[in-house]
Amino acid sequence: MIVKNIAYACLTQHCENGHEDKESINWIHNDLSETRFTYGEFERESNQIAHILKDLGVQAQEVVSIFLPRSPKLITSFFGIQKLQAMSCILFSTLGEDALLDRLGNSQAKVIITKNSLVRKILAIKDQLPELGKILVVDKEEHRDDFILSLLALLKNADTDFEYPHQVDGEMPAFLQYTSGSTGKPKGALHVHGAIQDIIQSFQEIIKPEADDLYWCTADPAWITGLSYGIIAPLSTITDSIQFSGTYNADHWLKILKDKQVNIWYTAPTALRMLMQEDDEKFVAIRSNSLKRIYSVGEPLNPEIYHWGKKVFSTEVYDNWFQSETGSIMIANRPGLAVKPGSMGKPRSGIEVFILDDDMQARPVGLQGHLTLRKGWRSMFRTYFHKEDAYADKFRGEYYITGDLAYQDEEGYFWYVSRSDDVINTAGHLVGPFEVESALLEIDEIADAAVIGADDPLLHKKIVAYIVLPEEVKWDRTLELKCRIYISNKVSTVAIPSEFIITGKIPKNQSGKILRRVLKAYYEGEDPGDISTME
């Protein structure tokens, strides 16, 4: 099927249709100052970046990584890559060296677009990235050397016109979205240009922006929500939107909601839980504003938060569910469908959802099983990049196994139960225990380690690390700090354990595999059940 190139759908076609000078995104900086970008400005700079990448030798279908905090250059870089028909891979700017190496190594990125202060992280692992040709720095006026180039300097001489095929094969790869697994390294879910059809359809069906609505999605574009619904959906549908460079800050967020008169707000349960800790008085000032609806995604929105949000914002809160692999919203609460607080809602049109047992047989209503989707929707990931076996493992015949457990009630609503694997959903980020354990084991003082997720009222799941120390090593605050800093800088800040528990031995089976269910049972004070396979 022939589809519009994502960049054409989001920028070029609007310029062709007379919207070149229309505001695309009102960018709110950390200090709350604003810059308004038109479609024409994004179009021209993304053309320039396409030229620059082409001149650097980037070929179609090669990977260009964007390692930046959310910023206008992230947007124009993404679309420049799309115009070149290369593949983009946006990475969280908080990733540590090990996590960065896993993702850049797997993607074999040819070029990395980043900021000056992040270059040191790349240089620390550069020797292990043989395919990396150049680093483009967005905030330096001059080239550092032949390897680290200034994007600003290159932009000065780059042509603002760029010819590219506006129509492409819908199966043409467009971007990679990395996600963590319970074992092994993170996997890059590959999405195609055809995904935009589902992103637009779901946006119109679930988010339902109307003309003149102002829309704000708080998700980082390194997250699938931030890319699909923070960038692609509003730009392709010419929906007025804002972006905020800063991270969570209650005062800033509430001020933006009020001052900008946001109509539709798409955020995350953890953000709502953090806001819930603020004084109710703060919300009185924004109660009369124009907020029509709130959407939430990332982890289950528990009824307590739902009722609180509905009360303080005087509007409905719609939770929904999707994954890096699904590319777009699959199950959702939305206008026109009565909300059952705590429920994921119902599938959007065209999406078939099933609750199946281990043998892929349907589970009765009300009983939990594997949350499963019939494969074939347009924004479905097409592979795990360079990990075809892991991709194949996610399917049984016609079914995509999501890795989540859920049940369906008698009225067709779906209810999330938990992950079916060991991946930890903490504040909406999926963290693989293997990544954290590997980092911990690199610390000299640690003999063994195992990581589990445990219930947490703020984060949904918190990371709990069980640590075994050699006899001569004593656990103290300094060693805990060393572990926290090491994980923060090697993996990510989101992977820092909330709790460290010193133990004499990690329960493992006779093959040496960590028995996390035993640790979880110990943590929760429950019977670990059958431990006959324990070493």
Place this chain on the structure above:
Amino acid sequence: MAITEKLTQVFREVFDDDTLVLTDEMTADDVDAWDSLSHVNLMIAIEIAFGIEFKQNEIQSFANVGELRQGIEEKLGK
């Protein structure tokens, strides 16, 4: 060792960046990876380095590095 010098060392260790130069106006937005999660690391590191303790309500109260430095000075009685 002056407080600012010691504080700079702490920042460099916590954020693994030997090039960090502190200014009073510097905020979390100016330092990569300084978010609410690594802020806890920073506070623990400061408590250990300076031998002080922050109360829970103090931990999130510093608007910038200048206020943080002042907070440390007050704890040290300087």
